[in-house]
Amino acid sequence: MGVHRTTVGEVVTAVSDALARLLDHFVTFPTDGQIAKVKQKFFLLGDMPNTIVVIDCTHVHIQAPRQREWEYVNRKGRHSINVQLVGDADLAITNCVVRWPGSVHDARIFRESRLFTEFQTNRPDGVILADSAYPLLPWVMTPFPTANTPSQMRHNNAHGRTRSMPNNTGLYCATQYRCPSQSPPL
Template structure:
């Protein structure tokens, strides 16, 4: 079972000044009650009506609470999240598999902490475009980081972003690909833990903007829970082999040349 107390204590100082008062017929809900209702929704992923029946409020109150808490959390701080068909411009949210999705860019570390995220793009947008239009891309292109980010072949090969060899031609390149794959399993596991911890992310029955707010709130909660060693309800199994993305391969001549130099140097010195 979740340690709700840890999460609640971490959030109360943040939310007191940002959550609006939401009424429950004869009296308003306290901040504690609002946060706990939102947490129940995030963790269960069930209908608003079911959550409301469990805590003694109507579904409209649960909807208002989830929206308010999500916005409050989103101002603090890529996997796909399944959503219902939007009422407007629904075609933009259909991914290559024909499903309505929000495409999320996540950057994580080996401890499964999410260090950067972009949560706003429809499912039809490719990972490479999301990266190129992000603040992270602009920052790292200008200020080279002391380290590198690993990405799959849907991303461009850059001096600070290493992708695997599409076809390893030497034993050293093969060893690089193997190490790259094993290390990149961390982001696959992070995606799995995030959706295991917050069942609502398996299918959000809200419009895209509301979905983005809920996703951001869950990301903030995930980091708090991870830093406080809050366990999952059940043991989470390690992910299977990392699969190549179902997206066009990225080729960029100018940036790719410099990226190739860096990747070749890594292979030569360490593999």
């Protein structure tokens, strides 16, 4: 392209900063007035009652940083940022955290997020649907590690159906961003 690497870095930084400033205008959590409708949509997706959002983390690959490189190595041995995405039944991202190195576990990212603090102190009327990497809490619903009874199997099946579409969409979006020096994406 004929553009110096420094210029590209400056442009990427400027665009990233601008997007970060606009984030709160586009990434919003369901309001109290919207929660009943969101719960109904999630229930129609997979029969899981009381769900207001789903949560998961995904790794976005990066080039190895020069400082504290080891912190960015994920469990698959690749350098990444571990990004927490929270979404609603309409596939809209309602919350995201993009600041943790790839070595950080999903549950820690969640525990240290504003979303966790907000739910811990002001429990909304509903639950976050999460995979087994997350803690089971009164407001976080995870699957049974081993489904031993028919009701546990039904729970896990409904849990999986309800999480599948928003989760897969979020992961799909994240895989579209690739580190220029790495191929294929994620």
